[in-house]
Amino acid sequence: MTRELRRLSLIMLAMFVALFGATSWIQVVQAGDLSENPLNKRALYDSFEVQRGSIIAGDTVIADSVPSDDVYAWQRQYADPQMWAPVTGYMNPLLNSLTGLEQSMNKELSGTANSQFLSRVDQIITGQPARGSNVLLTLDPAIQKAAFDALGTYQGAVVALEPKTGRVLAMVTSPSYDTNAMAVHNAQQVNETYDQLMNAAVNPLDNRAIDTLNPPGSTFKLVVVSAALASGKFTPDSTFPNPATYTLPGTSTSIRNFDGNTCGPGDQVTIATALRLSCNIPMAQLAVALGQDALRAEAEKYGFNNASIDIPLGVVTSAYPTGALSADKVALTGFGQGSVTATPLQMAMVAAGIANGGMVMKPRMVDRVVAPDLTVQETFTDTELGRALSSTDAATMTSLMISNVRDGAASGATIDGFDVAGKTGTAEHGPSDPYTLWFTGFAPANDPKVVVAVMVENGGGLGQSGTSNGIAAPIAKKVMEAVLSR
Known part of the structure; x- marks a missing residue:
């Protein structure tokens, strides 16, 4: 071979290696980023050609790709779409639209995640068609169904957690929508459906479990009492004055307890009684005594003001005010009003931290990603x-919450044969606006298997006549029973 021919061969070999390396880099290493790029129309077209992985809860496939009978190869299909909509979301490449787990686990489902590097290489070498991996969830279909049925037509959300692990066992929201209607391959039809959902007054596209903020009402008293115990300055037997009305510090504004009366008999009331009867006045006084900094610090231990929480669905940040508050505003936070806002997931995390001996676990919805093989x-x-608090203080909080259910303001969560720990809450809005009804708690209290948080908007359809103990607590009871009966 002549020197020129040898040189040409080396140049051709180098060009081939460079070309092979570049295409491999694009197909394997950059595949995920390219598929996520909204300007990449090729990825949009190709998404119809990939058999996307399934989303699986327990032994139930709740989202998968099925052969399409039109010009596209695959179409996304959802089981029990109304029930699972807040979990799966929907996927429609025609609209370049992804929501829910379809969005947050898109790389895994489409086969372009870093963890699927070797699978992509194998597909390239063997010529296999591209295929996504399956996402296995923490959610339990039986518990999800119990929560869905219990919430029914109420406008709100239910979240169930495993307190020792943070695994989400159920997440439902109402009103919901048909995810299959958002997955069709007819752009005009799906656009019309989307417009109808967006224009609906009840916002069915909202995942109220993690996207909607409300004042948590008296469920926030758990954080206040937790802060009091953690301070070392108070015990459940610490007392406060027990008037029927209380003027907020520095103002002429008076507040009352839920029934307009004193918090039980006597001129003084203990923290334990105030929590059991869910009285506002002693909790407002306790909040002022603790101060904003102590309350905010305790709330943040439970997850408030933490913008990094994802499950992997993005979660709206629950908030305890960081800017300086006047004493009257601090008092309002003592019973979950004013500037305090929370999602149902957040209030489930508060109860879960207490149930887990004071340790708050990061909630999560995904167990594993599994290849087709x-x-x-x-x-x-x-x-x-x-x-969030010591195991000793967590045990004390649990005892107080048991009393709240056994002979207090949360008796609607009572389950025969089990001790249930819980707390109700009623959040006020405008003077004549319907209340938001809350419950958070766990069972069995001595060995917690499940934490449930319930939020019902619009007073459960009863305006200001709806009660948390009459509506929210019984919903939680049904979900806890579904777990305890397994």
């Missing part, structure tokens, strides 16, 4: 968010 490509582990 059943190879486990990624495993999600339990993660501690942080300690």
